[in-house]
Amino acid sequence: MPFAQAPTGALQLKWELQDHGWARCHLANDFHQASLVVSYCTDALADLVAAAGGLYGQQRTTRFFFDAEPQELRWVLRAEDALIDVTIYEFPDVSVSLDLPDAAGTVIWQSAHSRRLFSHAVLNAAQTVFTEHGEAGYQAKWMLHPFPVALVQDLRRLHLRDDACGLSHDHAHPEADEGFPTSQGSRLLRDEGVIAQGPSEGPLGSGHTRPPGARVHRL
Numbered sequence: 522m523p524f525a526q527a528p529t530g531a532l533q534l535k536w537e538l539q540d541h542g543w544a545r546c547h548l549a550n551d552f553h554q555a556s557l558v559v560s561y562c563t564d565a566l567a568d569l570v571a572a573a574g575g576l577y578g579q580q581r582t583t584r585f586f587f588d589a590e591p592q593e594l595r596w597v598l599r600a601e602d603a604l605i606d607v608t609i610y611e612f613p614d615v616s617v618s619l620d621l622p623d624a625a626g627t628v629i630w631q632s633a634h635s636r637r638l639f640s641h642a643v644l645n646a647a648q649t650v651f652t653e654h655g656e657a658g659y660q661a662k663w664m665l666h667p668f669p670v671a672l673v674q675d676l677r678r679l680h681l682r683d684d685a686c687g688l689s690h691d692h693a694h695p696e697a698d699e700g701f702p703t704s705q706g707s708r709l710l711r712d713e714g715v716i717a718q719g720p721s722e723g724p725l726g727s728g729h730t731r732p733p734g735a736r737v738h739r740l
């Protein structure tokens with residue numbers, strides 16, 4: 522089914538940490554699935570959670586990107602009436618594409634969901650990866666960034682307050698006093714997620730290699 526005809530509905534999101542600062546973000550609905558490569562050159566999960574949280578305010582559109590080295594995978598979330606339109610554009614080279622308009626990219630995902638279902642999916646993905654790895658394990662794999670505790674808690678609060686979500690949150694969103702850490706990550710800034718350093722330029726661990734032409738880019 523073409524993206525343009527994709528109906529609204531549920532969204533499955535899964536965040537899979539790999540080694541050396543890589544992750545995969547899996548998306549699926551009833552008609553499509555996609556698997557996005559994500560590098561730690563941006564704090565990608567934090568950006569996703571923050572963008573979802575941004576949809577509860579006056580902001581109608583939020584954007585962020587995953588750095589797939591070298592591709593840019595640009596997420597655009599648009600709040601339209603009661604729906605969140607999710608479009609992901611791929612650009613071949615993030616070192617030159619950040620200033621390009623969306624239309625210059627290739628649409629690799631488009632779907633629309635109620636804010637309730639979208640935020641629930643984001644929260645569930647974040648919490649599942651946290652449950653699997655824990656705070657220390659998360660940072661051991663993601664290396665440059667801690668688990669975005671504060672952002673997840675903010676989104677959870679907004680989701681529970683405003684979305685009338687009838688889905689289970691027992692597993693998805695444990696309380697802070699049930700092991701959800703609060704000591705770290707309480708001051709996460711989206712901007713600090715953009716740390717694009719080549720392997721020789723910063724305290725990066727072994728194995729995460731960047732293709733030639735490494736660059737520094739900022740939001």
Ligand SMILES: [Zn+2]
Pocket residue numbers: 637640641680686687688689690
């Ligand atoms: Zn929910």
